[in-house]
Amino acid sequence: MTNSPPLPGERGFGYALVAASALILWLAFGISGLSSASSAGAFPMAAAAVMLVSAIGIVHRNRRRPHSPRPPTTAPRSVRTGTDILPREVALYMAILIAYVVSLEHVGFLASTSVFLLVSLWQLHRRSAVTLLAVAIGVLLTIQMVFGTLFQVQLP
Amino acid sequence: MPQALEYFLMSWTDPSLLGLIAAGTFAGIYIGALPGLSVTMAVSILISFTFTWDVNAALALMGGVFCGGVYGGSRSAILLNIPGTPAAVATAFDGYPLAKLGEAGKAIGVSTVVSVIGGYLGILVLAIAAPMVSEVALMFAPRDYLLLAIIGLLLVGSLSGDSLAKGLFAAALGVIIGMVGLDPLTAEGRFTFGLVPLLNGISYVAAMIGFFGVAEALFQIRQLGTAGVKQDVSRILPAWRTVFRFLPLSIRSSVIGVIIGALPGTGGDIAALIAYDQAKRTVTNPSRPFGQGAYEGLVAPESANNAAVGGTYIPMLTLGIPGDAVTAIMIGALFIHGLKPGPLLMVETPHLFWFIVGGLVLANSFLLVFGLTGIRLFTRVAECPRGILIPIIILLSIIGTYSIQNSMVDVYWMLAFGILGYFLKVYRFELGPIILGVILGPLMDVSFRRAILSQEGSTLGLLSDLVSHPISAALTAAAVLLVLNQTPLWRRLRRPGRVAAL
Structure with missing residues (x-):
């Protein structure tokens, strides 16, 4: 059990979990109400109740942990500040990922994947343009060969 | 029996199956060794690529990856102090020192040999125990399955991660994810909001790949900067003397490993930690103090986590209850191939069981060969930059998810679970219980309602059943003990000074 101060945003996250659990419990109640223990909604309600109770437990524990605006330096470097919960690179990459998945449907696999690979390699790997292009083409060709031919998987 | 032997040797005599197991084991070692790639991730992505294959071929490949991966994690734990897989966390305690x-070379050599010893022992226990368990399991009533699933979720919730509350939350979240869609008994919609894509439920493969592929990849971006340390690895073949010296400890740890593995819900990661703790308490004169490079601290977790592989197959094949996250995914794979893991699996498809056992023996033999050779190649692969790995993982996750039923809806789910999983990981939630919940949820739901219906809808009747039948009573007692052991009351009852190991 850790008694270190909560991570930035951890309390808020706990409240969000409580709210989400309550919503799910309410939805589960809507399935078949309290009609009988063997109804379709009974088990989902039980699971949602477990979610709610444990989420409340999590919030309770967060509240009992010492509150300090500056967590001690013993915390790993990566979790010391608020931006480190969602560092800029991760947020940016999430956005790239969502854009890629959305574009898959509209632009097609080959075009959007090439762009995605180039952008993400440029984001994460940061080498010369030639290297990036070579890696991207290599990965794309391998994927096309291995999955298109060997596994015979349908690509999006 | 000769029939069983024939099935057992099936993968040994078929060149393509032999090749798949070899390739799987080889790939598994590297997947396990590369920080950022995990066995769970690899197996969940593999399901989607192999579901058009013959079931034997798919199981051969996944079994190889499983065995290789659990072992492979020790490599990076020893060389880089980064456990390649959760099962190798304890290996780093003494491996890195x-x-x-x-002594990296010797450490890798010893860990390879004891891993294989553990692996063989685990398989031996699987081969002996599974047929017996499945016979007992034929007597299980629906309520017993419910109890077993509850025990599994409680175990994984309480033993792994930050706190019981977080473990239970994750497990219950998984159960809810597994509930979405049409109710299997009454065909009522649950959490469907009247939307057609939700009627069929959320694809569990999408959830698995989201939580273990995408979330893990996003999490890795946070650690892009950490670079590996180059180690001088020369001679790795251990002397016979060394092997014999650690054999008793290895066998003892393997027994712990296989038992922990066989418990529903707990796998190699927990087995390794418990074996390490046990070795620390029982070995009186280690080669060096524990934590400073004791070979005993390497032998115990490495034997245990590989022995746990055989153990985790026991509840999966005999009860249809996963031994850990990887076997939860394999159950998903069996479902996709139209098989129903459970007590009838041994009766209806005995060839499958002996085939799996034979394949695992083979995988462990390959492990010995690949583990003790090819170390140069390994150091090259381990240097593969994460900046390249992450986009590849994402790409494989997307292609894999899409390929299950050629549906973009699955890809969106995978993405959503990936992002949710990232935040859960950041706030120290374990993702393993979620997947166990997804697989166990529907099983628990159906078992619960069958149990109630067999009592004509009386909850009281079910409760009295839980304590009046011997099997159910034992399982109920175990579940109650598991809950009690998390309460302050239990801590007060325990002897002072002996703190819980985990």
């Missing part, structure tokens, strides 16, 4: 002392 050994590497710092310049």
Whole structure:
């Protein structure tokens, strides 16, 4: 059990979990109400109740942990500040990922994947343009060969 | 029996199956060794690529990856102090100090040999125990399955991660994810909001790949900067003397490993930690103090986590209850191939069981060969930059998810679970219980309602059943003990000074 101060945003996250659990419990109640223990909604309600109770437990524990605006330096470097919960690179990459998945449907696999690979390699790997292009083409060709031919998987 | 032997040797005599197991084991070692790639991730992505294959071929490949991956995690734990897989966390305690002392080669050699010893022992227990368990399991009533699933979720919730509350939350979240869609008994919609894509439920493969592929990849971006340390690895073949010296401890740890593995919900990661703790308490004169490069601290977790592989197959094949996250995914794979893991699996498809056992023996033999050779190649692969790995993982996750039923809806789910999983990981939630919940949820739901219906809808009747039948009563007692052991009351009852191991 850790008694270190909560991570930035951890309390808020706990409240969000409580709210989400309550919503799910309410939805589960809507399935078949309290009609009988063997109804379709009974088990989902039980699971949602477990979610709610444990989420409340999590919030309770967060509240009992010492509150300090500056967590001690013993915390790993990566979790010391608020931006480190969602560092800029991760947020940016999430956005790239969502854009890629959305574009898959509209632009097609080959075009959007090439762009995605180039952008993400440029984001994460940061080498010369030639290297990036070579890696991207290599990965794309391998994927096309291995999955298109060997596994015979349908690509999006 | 000769029939069983024939099935057992099936993968040994078929060149393509032999090749798949070899390739799987080889790939598994590297997947396990590369920080950022995990066995769970690899197996969940593999399901989607192999579901058009013959079931034997798919199981051969996944079994190889499983065995290789659990072992492979020790490599990076020893060389880089980064456990390649959760099962190798305990390996780093003494493995990395050994590497710092310049004994990385010997450490890898010893860990390879004891891993294989553990692996064989685990398989032996699987081969002997599974047929017996499945016979007992034929007597299980729906309520017993419910109890077993509850025990599994309680175990994984309480033993792994930050706190019981977080473990239970994750497990219950998984159960809810597994509930979405049409109710299997009454065909009522649950959490469907009247939307057609939700009627069929959320694809569990999408959830698995989201939580273990995408979330893990996003999490890795946070650690892009950490670079590996180059180690001098020369001679790795251990002397016979060394092997014999650690054999008793290895066998003892393997027994712990296989038992922990066989418990529903707990796998190699927990087995390794418990075996390490046990070795620390029982070995009186270690080669060096524990934590400073004791070979005993390497032998115990490495034997245990590989022995746990055989153990985790026991509840999966005999009860249809996963032994850990990887076997939860394999159950998903069996479902996709139209098989129903459970007590009838041994009766209806005995060839499958002996085929799996034979394949695992083979995988462990390959492990010995690949583990003790090819170390140069390994150091090259381990240097593969994460900046390249992450986009590849994402790409494989997307292609894999899409290929299950050629549906973009699955890809969106995978993405959503990936992002949710990232935040859960950041706030120290374990993702393993979620997947166990997804697989166990529907099983629990159906078992619960069958149990109630068999009592004509009386909850009281079910409760009295839980304590009046011997099997159910034992399982109920175990579940109650598991809950009690998390309460302050239990801590007060325990002897002072002996703190819980985990």
